[in-house]
Amino acid sequence: MKKIIRKIITLIITLLCISFLTFSAFSIIPGDAAANKLGKEATAERIEQLREEMGLNDPLPVRYGRWLSGAVQGDFGESYRYDGRTVQSLIARRLPITVLLAGISLVIIIIVSVPLGILSARFSGRFVDIFSSQLTQVIMAVPSFFLGILMTYVFGLVLHWYQPGKFVSPDENLWASLQYLFFPALAIALPKIAMTMRFLRNSVLTEMRKDYVRTATSKGMDENRILYHHVLKNALIPVVTFVAMVVAEILAGSLVVEQVFSVPGIGILLISSISSRDYPVVQALVLYITSVVVILNFLVDVIYEALDPRVRV
Incomplete structure (x- = not known):
């Protein structure tokens, strides 16, 4: 306590x-x-x-x-740029969009990276591992904004799966908004998937070489039970830190991706407020970003203690 x-x-x-x-x-x-x-x-x-x-x-x-x-008291004053509008109203309008974008990105990252990371570690040195390692290396080298431009061209202009620049607010149509946000979320998630997958793969392989795994194997314990009940719990500890950093980055506003896809989130509001010297809005957004990072670090410490009781000591 x-x-x-x-x-x-x-x-x-x-x-x-x-x-x-x-x-x-x-x-x-x-x-x-x-x-x-x-x-x-x-x-x-x-x-x-x-x-x-x-x-x-x-x-x-x-x-x-x-x-x-x-x-x-929750009063950040009035915006200098938008006459008569409070800072709270400006942020409250855009924050749900950034949070929704972050949520979709995080779901994509976890659903894809965790199974692939485990699969790559289980078949280390084989074709699956070599292919995934090369693929993740390429994806990590491509910036999110370039992925965004490619997706806008392929899925928006060629395949017409969505209309670039025609963002629909969640208040108007939640399903249409989710469909539009899927593509910027994917542009954010792909490099993070590659990084998370490599983190998890290396962490699992490190744990697999430890004495407790050899002991469990010598006792005849099933390989899947060792992996999912013992190794994975320990291997997730360094991955939790990285995922927390990813969440903080997305919640703080993915500036470039929001610009590419014309998503009216926190990132665009921050850039426009800085350029127009709208100090009350900038100050409130900086406090919000700082709060996200600090609170997530606090939650990571709590999760650490749940995953590894030795941290409490």
């Missing part, structure tokens, strides 16, 4: 530090949110007046304290 409390305290301190550093960074980098909002023809007096209204002339600690006070 004390260990969990310590981790939660560390989690909170990490979030506070990241949020303050991000807030400070946007106070240093060139650019003026008030000038961007008013346009190039605005006078210096009008810009200064708007800066005063937006509270941009206040000292950094005052502005950060005001933002933090609102953030704790």
Whole structure:
């Protein structure tokens, strides 16, 4: 219990530090949110007046304290770019799309990589293993954005399985939205499948060489029972870390893939907000991304203890 409390305290301190550093960074980098909002023809007096209204002339600690006070209550303020729209409403509209994309990607990764990784390890050195190793090497070398472009051309323009750029919101038609998101999810998942498969294969082979496997084999235990009841549980420990990193990356917004497939998720919102100096939106998204990474690391530690009780010691 004390260990969990310590981790939660560390989690909170990490979030506070990241949020303050991000807030400070946007106070240093060139650019003026008030000038961007008013346009190039605005006078210096009008810009200064708007800066005063937006509270941009206040000292950094005052502005950060005001933002933090609102953030704790779930109020991240109003967007500078979208007049009258709150940051929460902007994120709430796009976050479900990113989460749905991440969920589909994760399902594809697990369903494909785990069986193939085990199969490759069981038939190590044979044709199946050699072929899969060469294939994964090629897939890992191809960037997700290039896979996205290929899929858009083949499945969208040639086969017409979906209409590129015609994203359908889950609120309008969930099935049509899932059909559209399958292709960007596949573009995200393919390189991750190759990596996860290799991680799992190497981990299983490492475990198969250990003494407890030889002991179980000498006692006449069935090979499948050794693999699935003993080896796999230990082999999954390093794989869990990698999968958690993959989930964090996707939930943070797959920037390039979202751009290629015109998916209105968190990634596109973050890029457009940075370019327009929409600090409230950027600050909220950075806090969201940090929270995802830190919380997933916390969950990984918990899963570690469940998979390997020795970690508790």
